Amino acid sequence: MKTSNFRTRTTLTAMAFGFAASLAAAQSWPAKPITLIVPFPPGGSSDALARSITTPLSQTLGQPVVVESKPGAGATVGADYVAKAKPDGYTLLMGAVHHTIATSVYKKLPYDFEKSFTPITTVALVPNVLVVNAKSSATDVKSLIALAKAASGKLSYGSNGNGTVQHLIGTQFSSTAGVELLHVPYKGSAPLTTDLLGGQVDMSFDTLTPLVQHIKAGKLRALAVTTAKRSSTLPDVPTLAEAGMTDFNQGTWFGILAPAGTPKEVVAKLNAEMVKIIQSPEFKKRMEEIGAEPVGDSPAQMAAQIKDDTAKYAKLVKDAKVAID
Template identity: 85%
Template sequence: MNRRNTFAMLALALACKLAAAQAFPTKPITLIVPFPPGGSSDALARSLTTPLSQALGQPVIVESRPGAGATIGADFVAKSKADGYTLLMGAVHHTIATSVYKKLPYDFEKSFAPITTVALVPNVLVVNAKSAATDVKGLIALAKAAPGKVAYGSNGNGTVQHLIGTQFSGLAGVELVHVPYKGSAPLTTDLLGGQIDLSFDTLTPLVQHIKGGKLRALAVTTAKRSSTLPEVPTLAESGLPGFDQGTWFGILAPAATPRDTVARLNTEMAKIIHSPEFRKRMEEIGAEPVGDTAEQMAARIKDDTAKYARLVKDAKVAIE
């Protein structure tokens, strides 16, 4: 009798566990975007959350928590309950922060469970349409003529735009002033207004201004040209060989999130990302959809953490 009771209790516990897993989600999910509205992270998050809400049968709410090069939002998610209801729109910036910040309050590889990479977005070197620089060679000439006076904006200290700026300065032999912002929206506003001279931001928040004639794209920072701006050369083609920097964005959960919850989220997100509707939306904003496995995203994070550790060391970038 005791053995039968034990088996019955174990079976009941297993059934309850399975039922709980199948029930996810039972309440709204919050997706933390660590930048202000108006940038690539926000655009990708909102493109994903509407169909994801329909697939999961629960609202998926986008919440912005910007600041400190995207680390404030990441820290919030790292310390959230690991139940799948608080997620992070992570980015390549977080792999850079691991080396840039001396006292980061979380470990990006250990504190998160990767779910899937949403998209890759090329970065683009842009200047105001009124700038005298019409190509990369002309921009370098202007910077050399006024050392320490030409300013570029980034999404914050330790972001990929910051690192691209330091790499560009080194290869071109120029002295640029770095101006960090909390995100693409305030950065683009100042670029359009002439408060800064250039940026290496992602294509998504810039494409409408480039096509509208308010900004001039001089080069993309990736190894190949963008299909959205096929006429714009790469930095390598413009005389700076070896440049291949872009930005990826992906979804992560706190590290201890149940595997079946991560698997459910990956399955639903991958279906959306691989859909024709999502691909069409990505083409409109200059992004390339990915939708990989959690394991593939984890490998991407590991590789980029090592890659940017070397670049950060070479650039001597450090933040207390």
């Protein structure tokens, strides 16, 4: 009996020391710069959102929060990098809905998006918008569909890469409208927008953030948003549903995650500081400027969103027969 009690006391003491050490580490965190990996090239929605939150976060945490771009393979290169990073809170990922799609699109992923990461918070939801070059003869969705039917598979749309939400919106649009479109994958919004402005690609279903300035400048023409309701940034632009295409409610969320195993105290601290920033008047004003809707949820809520979207997009991927080795 005495031996059993001794072992129990020893185990409890060890647990207490372990908890104390973990708490001490969390209280001293961060002790060095933090890197936020953006899995797309600079210039897109993820980059804009990352920089919008890292500047005030650096001031709050007292350490630099550096944005580093690691694009490629539909945002999976950057995700893989973070999944393999040390789970100490110093390497984070600007994740997106694209990662829930990649789970079904890629036959072999070196990580499991639901198991390899610890969600921190969703930063914002950005509506996707169907745009064409201002020189296009398409002035609304109906005339675009007519143009696509006449072009016989030659009308092109760009996306942020194979298996991204823009790609799937394009396949859903093609199927619903009964037209054949040529898909042109890019590594991110910046090169896609450049080609869209230059006329190298006919249209896109990209997020609003990299497009809003060009729409307002009259260089691009917005035909519809892909979400269930209109964007407050473009209130005069109809939804695809209003344009006669049912079952469309696709937007793009962006959120921050850490490698699985990151201390709960560090995750809680990051969530608290980030949500405080996201709910601030300054951040909300910035989101209005770039066409994004601030969120700022809990790790559990973000995890539930990831789980739901993974199942939702698995069906769309299967229906669209999209697969990448």
